[in-house]
Structure formats: C-alpha cells, structure tokens
Amino acid sequence: MKELSELNLPENLRYTDDHEWTSSEGGTMKIGVSDYAQDQMGDIVFVEMPEVGDNFDKGDEFGTLESVKAVSELYIPVGGEVIAVNEALEDGPELINEDPYANWIVEIKPSDPSEIDQLLTVEAYREILKG
Amino acid sequence: MQTQKKTVLHGFHVKQGAKMASFADYDMPLWYPTGIKSEHLAVIQNAGIFDTSHMAAVTVKGEGSRELLQHCLSKDLNSCVGLKKSALTEGKCVYGIFLNPDGTVIDDAIVYQLQPSKFMIIVNAGMGGPVAEHLQQSCDKDGIIVEDLTDLIGKMDIQGPKSALILKKIIKDPDLLFDGLTYFSFKGGLGSCTSSMPVEMIDGTEILVSRTGYTGEFGFELFVEVDQLKALWDKLLQAGEEYGLSACGLASRDSLRAGAVLPLSHQDIGPWPFISNPWKFALPWNEDGKSFSKDFIGADALLEETEADHTLPFAGFDPRKIAAGDTTSVIDSAGEKIGRILTCTTDMAIGRVDGEIIGLASGEATPEGFKPKGLSCGFVLLNKNFEPGEIIFLTDGKRKLKVEIRVDVRPGRSARRAIKTMLA
Numbered sequence: 001m002k003e004l005s006e007l008n009l010p011e012n013l014r015y016t017d018d019h020e021w022t023s024s025e026g027g028t029m030k031i032g033v034s035d036y037a038q039d040q041m042g043d044i045v046f047v048e049m050p051e052v053g054d055n056f057d058k059g060d061e062f063g064t065l066e067s068v069k070a071v072s073e074l075y076i077p078v079g080g081e082v083i084a085v086n087e088a089l090e091d092g093p094e095l096i097n098e099d100p101y102a103n104w105i106v107e108i109k110p111s112d113p114s115e116i117d118q119l120l121t122v123e124a125y126r127e128i129l130k131g
Numbered sequence: 132m133q134t135q136k137k138t139v140l141h142g143f144h145v146k147q148g149a150k151m152a153s154f155a156d157y158d159m160p161l162w163y164p165t166g167i168k169s170e171h172l173a174v175i176q177n178a179g180i181f182d183t184s185h186m187a188a189v190t191v192k193g194e195g196s197r198e199l200l201q202h203c204l205s206k207d208l209n210s211c212v213g214l215k216k217s218a219l220t221e222g223k224c225v226y227g228i229f230l231n232p233d234g235t236v237i238d239d240a241i242v243y244q245l246q247p248s249k250f251m252i253i254v255n256a257g258m259g260g261p262v263a264e265h266l267q268q269s270c271d272k273d274g275i276i277v278e279d280l281t282d283l284i285g286k287m288d289i290q291g292p293k294s295a296l297i298l299k300k301i302i303k304d305p306d307l308l309f310d311g312l313t314y315f316s317f318k319g320g321l322g323s324c325t326s327s328m329p330v331e332m333i334d335g336t337e338i339l340v341s342r343t344g345y346t347g348e349f350g351f352e353l354f355v356e357v358d359q360l361k362a363l364w365d366k367l368l369q370a371g372e373e374y375g376l377s378a379c380g381l382a383s384r385d386s387l388r389a390g391a392v393l394p395l396s397h398q399d400i401g402p403w404p405f406i407s408n409p410w411k412f413a414l415p416w417n418e419d420g421k422s423f424s425k426d427f428i429g430a431d432a433l434l435e436e437t438e439a440d441h442t443l444p445f446a447g448f449d450p451r452k453i454a455a456g457d458t459t460s461v462i463d464s465a466g467e468k469i470g471r472i473l474t475c476t477t478d479m480a481i482g483r484v485d486g487e488i489i490g491l492a493s494g495e496a497t498p499e500g501f502k503p504k505g506l507s508c509g510f511v512l513l514n515k516n517f518e519p520g521e522i523i524f525l526t527d528g529k530r531k532l533k534v535e536i537r538v539d540v541r542p543g544r545s546a547r548r549a550i551k552t553m554l555a
Binding site: 068 | 148149150449451454530
C-alpha cells in the first residue's frame with residue numbers, strides 16, 4: 001500500500017470524501033477516482049458507467065467500480081447531466097490503476113455550478129486521508 | 132481486541148508494501164503491489180509462492196493411529212489413492228473432512244502418512260486446537276499421541292507450471308525427489324514429522340515436499356521447521372526470478388481456488404450437512420452411490436439426510452460480482468429467493484468466447500492474442516437443485532447478476548500433469 005507521502009494528489013483538482021476527483025473546464029466537469037481509491041481497491045476489473053444523457057442529483061450513485069475483491073459505488077459529487085463516458089474503460093478497466101487522473105470516468109454538465117465550491121481542496125482531502 | 136498473530140514471513144509482506152488484512156486472526160497479505168491480476172496470472176503461466184504458514188498441523192502417532200483416523204476422517208484410508216483407489220501408504224496423502232456426528236463440518240484436511248503409525252494432518256488456520264481436541268475425544272485407546280503443532284511448522288506453497296523447475300534449483304537430489312512424485316504424494320520430512328524418505332535442500336535443510344496445493348495448478352506445498360521458512364522463501368524468490376515467479380497474496384489464492392472449484396472451509400463448507408455438493412470425492416461412496424465403504428463419524432447422518440441444501444458452483448458472463456453476506460441473495464428467473472452466496476470472486480484467467488468459457492491455458496481452444504477479462508465465479512447454497520447450464524441470479528437488492536450453474540469453471544488446469552512434462 002502507498003504511504004500518504006507517496007500518493008499522487010494533483011493540486012489543481014477538487015476532491016470528495018468518497019475519494020473522487022473533479023476537474024472543471026469550460027462549463028463541464030470530469031470525474032474520476034483518486035490515487036488513494038485505486039490503491040486501496042487493487043486491480044480494477046470492471047467499470048459500470050451511466051448512459052450519456054442520464055441526469056443525477058448530487059450524491060446519487062452513477063456507477064460502480066469493481067476490483068477482484070470488492071465492489072465500490074460511485075457517487076456523483078455535483079448534480080448534472082452526463083455528456084460523455086470514458087469508453088476506453090470498457091475494454092481497459094485497469095487504466096484507472098495505471099493513471100487514475102488521465103482516465104476520467106464521466107464528464108457532466110453541472111446543473112448548479114455553486115455545488116462545485118463545496119468540494120474539497122487538495123489540502124482538505126489530504127487532511128481526511130491523514131484520518 | 133484480540134492481538135493479531137503474525138507468521139514468520141510477516142516482515143517480508145509489510146516491507147514489500149502488501150495490502151494486509153486479518154484472516155483467522157493472522158495479519159496476512161491480500162496482494163502485493165504487483166496486484167491480484169498479475170499474481171493470479173503468474174500462477175497460471177509461470178509460478179507463484181504463497182505464505183501458508185498460518186495453516187495448522189496436527190500429528191497422530193502410535194499404534195491405532197490409522198484406525199483413529201479411519202473413524203474420524205471422511206475418506207476410506209484403505210481405498211482412496213489414485214484412480215484405482217488403493218490404500219493410503221507412506222508417502223501418500225489424502226483430502227478429507229472431519230465431521231460432527233450430525234454430518235456438519237468441523238474442518239477439511241490433508242492427511243499425510245509419514246510412517247505406518249505416524250500421520251501429519253494439515254488443517255485450516257486456527258483449527259489445530261479444535262481438530263486435535265476432536266481426535267483426542269474420539270480416541271478410546273491408550274498409546275495414541277495427538278499433538279497440535281500450530282505455529283511450529285513452517286509451510287509455504289509454490290504453484291504454477293514452472294514450480295518444479297524452480298524447486299529443482301534448491302534441492303540436493305532433485306531427480307530422486309521428483310521420481311514418481313505423483314499428484315497427492317510427498318517425500319521428505321522435518322523435525323517432529325520425519326518420514327522414512329528424507330529430502331534435503333542443497334544447504335542440508337530438511338524439507339517435506341508435497342504434490343498438492345490449493346490453486347488447481349501444478350505445484351507443491353512445502354514444509355520446513357518454522358525457523359527455516361524465511362530462508363526457504365528467500366531462496367525460492369531468488370531461484371524463481373528467471374522464471375517469472377511472483378509472491379502471491381490471499382486474494383489471488385482465493386480467485387485461483389474458486390476457479391478450480393475448491394471449497395474454502397468455514398465458508399463453502401461449514402455448519403450444514405456435507406452432502407449435495409461438488410465434493411463427492413471427499414466421501415467414501417460405494418459404486419452404488421448410496422452407501423459408504425466404511426463407517427465414520429457423521430456417516431449415518433449423511434446417509435439419512437434427505438433435505439440438505441444444494442451447494443453448486445457457478446460462473447458469470449463478465450467479471451462483475453455480488454459479495455457473499457447477509458445482505459445479498461440468490462434468486463431464480465421468477466425473482467423468488469432460492470438461497471445465498473457462499474463465495475463470489477473473479478477468475479482473471481478466463482473469459483467467454485461465443486458463450487463458452489476459455490482460459491489462458493485452454494491449449495488449442497485459446498484464440499491467438501486472447502486477453503481474458505475475467506469471469507465471476509464461486510459457490511451458492513440453494514434450497515433446490517439446479518442442473519449445469521441453468522441460469523440463476525445473484526442480487527444485492529440493487530444490482531442483479533446473471534450467472535450459470537457449472538460443473539467446472541477454469542479449463543486447462545495443470546494440477547494433475549505428469550511432473551516429467553513440467554521439467555522439460
């Protein structure tokens with residue numbers, strides 16, 4: 001397992017206490033899971049993703065990540081409409097282990113951009129990981 | 132809180148950065164940074180080593196030992212070895228179950244005949260005490276000594292097609308060791324478990340080498356004095372480097388054994404009658420399939436049992452799983468609850484091609500460039516029987532997974548291959 005100091009936690013992203021990350025760009029938002037999440041889960045073998053066009057409220061389950069040992073639900077950090085899913089994950093779920101930040105899971109158009117302000121900064125997320 | 136027990140290899144696991152978890156009170160590695168998938172595939176294609184020194188050993192010595200085991204074990208020691216069902220003799224071992232009088236399971240075990248009146252019994256972690264006590268209580272003769280050797284025997288497994296090539300490098304006389312070392316036979320001994328066929332490593336350390344394992348793949352279980360285990364582990368790691376040997380954790384051990392349709396004691400077999408399950412070979416059935424070739428503890432209850440639940444292996448159609456537990460269940464196509472999940476994991480070495488299960492080791496049936504995505508597999512306990520090929524569903528209330536009842540899961544397993552072909 002990685003030590004806290006070994007985790008890759010990019011400064012420019014916002015995080016959730018469910019160990020997801022988000023990046024905002026031009027009114028849309030990409031969502032993935034953090035280095036900590038992929039390290040804890042081990043080899044990811046299946047990614048269940050929503051359909052483009054699906055709408056979710058903040059906190060809704062939008063998919064699952066499955067490792068050899070466990071199934072983890074994915075919760076949407078900000079409500080909105082799915083405008084893209086990362087289809088490369090269907091054939092290559094292990095891409096999330098290889099680089100959890102390059103390999104986003106869904107892209108959404110937030111319905112209430114003010115929800116973004118409630119997400120964790122990297123410092124706040126790091127504090128949560130310290131426990 | 133109970134103190135976590137550690138095996139003598141604990142330092143290695145932690146230093147490697149393994150993900151650790153408690154298993155039967157031992158702090159054990161689930162996987163190393165290499166990952167479950169690569170560990171699972173290493174055993175299919177090359178070799179893997181597993182720390183199994185959390186498992187317990189019991190010895191039974193003295194005149195009448197054989198009769199005591201014949202009374203307690205679910206295998207007929209006079210008719211259990213090989214296809215011809217010959218008697219258990221020195222250098223052979225058998226898999227069997229210790230049952231309660233009501234036919235429920237105490238534990239499963241491999242019984243090694245070391246000498247005419249000396250046996251070593253390998254049981255699950257934490258079960259040395261209970262099994263030794265059960266044997267003592269079932270014994271009405273003087274002169275039989277039952278000893279619990281929990282934490283006193285060093286045990287590790289090397290599994291996978293390259294196992295013999297790797298082991299060969301550390302054994303003093305490998306030709307002698309491998310000659311006639313068929314599936315479920317062993318040579319060598321150690322300390323309190325000496326046999327009449329000693330085997331030494333190049334450095335002179337005594338070792339017991341058994342052609343068994345818990346992965347369905349070719350390989351060995353190795354036993355040394357517990358203070359020698361770390362040295363053996365390090366030697367094998369080094370000897371195996373050129374063959375792609377990987378240290379493997381309990382998670383890949385679990386996915387490998389599930390794909391090989393082997394039960395985990397206290398999970399797939401347990402406090403319900405040991406019958407109507409895929410492990411008929413663990414009972415001493417006569418050819419009529421209705422009676423046993425010997426009497427033993429639990430036999431009457433099993434023969435009278437008419438309403439036992441059915442333990443059935445299954446495989447899914449993709450890697451997705453529904454975890455075993457109280458919050459999940461098995462339903463039929465009408466949505467009616469028919470039972471519960473005992474084990475559900477993903478065998479990463481198999482996939483479906485036109486609906487058929489194909490493995491990386493399926494030989495000619497494996498398409499070129501085949502990259503398996505893995506299939507969920509395991510066991511369910513159902514209140515009615517289903518035939519192989521029938522479809523059932525696993526559910527956690529939200530997700531519903533379609534799976535198929537199977538006779539077997541991972542094709543092309545290597546466990547029974549002739550040792551000569553594995554040394555070529």
